Amino acid sequence: MLQATKDIGKWIPKDVAYYLNLDKSGVITSLRYRFKKSPIIYGIRCRPDGMIYVGSSLAPGLRFHKHLITGEESNQNLQDAISEHGLGQFTVHIFKVVDFPAHFNYCSPLWGEKEKKTHLLKLEQEYLDMIPHKRLYNTSKAVK
Numbered sequence: 001m002l003q004a005t006k007d008i009g010k011w012i013p014k015d016v017a018y019y020l021n022l023d024k025s026g027v028i029t030s031l032r033y034r035f036k037k038s039p040i041i042y043g044i045r046c047r048p049d050g051m052i053y054v055g056s057s058l059a060p061g062l063r064f065h066k067h068l069i070t071g072e073e074s075n076q077n078l079q080d081a082i083s084e085h086g087l088g089q090f091t092v093h094i095f096k097v098v099d100f101p102a103h104f105n106y107c108s109p110l111w112g113e114k115e116k117k118t119h120l121l122k123l124e125q126e127y128l129d130m131i132p133h134k135r136l137y138n139t140s141k142a143v144k
Contacts, residue, residue: 038097042055044093046090
C-alpha cells in the first residue's frame with residue numbers, strides 16, 4: 001500500500017523525488033528534462049496552504065510546461081493558487097515513475113496509447129483516494 005510522507009502531512013503520498021524553488025532559473029527545465037518521456041503520477045503542492053493537485057502524464061515534460069509555464073490546459077484552481085502565491089511557494093512531488101508491464105510494450109499491436117492512459121489513470125486514482133478531497137485542487141476525486 002502507499003505510504004505517506006510524515007514531514008509534510010500524513011495525507012501526502014510518499015514521493016520518489018521532489019522539486020522546490022520552481023521560481024528559480026533552471027529548476028522547471030531540469031524537472032521537465034528528467035521526466036520528459038517517463039510516465040508518472042505527480043502532485044503539485046502549495047506549501048503555504050497545503051493544497052495539492054494530483055495528476056498523471058505519459059508526457060510529463062509537456063504537461064509540466066503547461067502547468068508551470070503557460071497555464072494552458074491546466075487546473076484552474078491550481079493556476080489561481082500559483083497566481084496568488086507565486087511558483088516559489090510550490091513543490092512538485094513525483095509519486096511514481098510508471099513502468100508498464102511487458103505487455104504494454106510500445107511495439108505491441110495490442111496496447112496503444114489509450115490502454116496506457118487507462119492504466120495510468122487507474123494508478124492516479126489510487127493516489128487521489130489517499131488525499132482528503134478538501135486538500136485537493138482537483139475538482140473531482142474521480143479521474144477523467
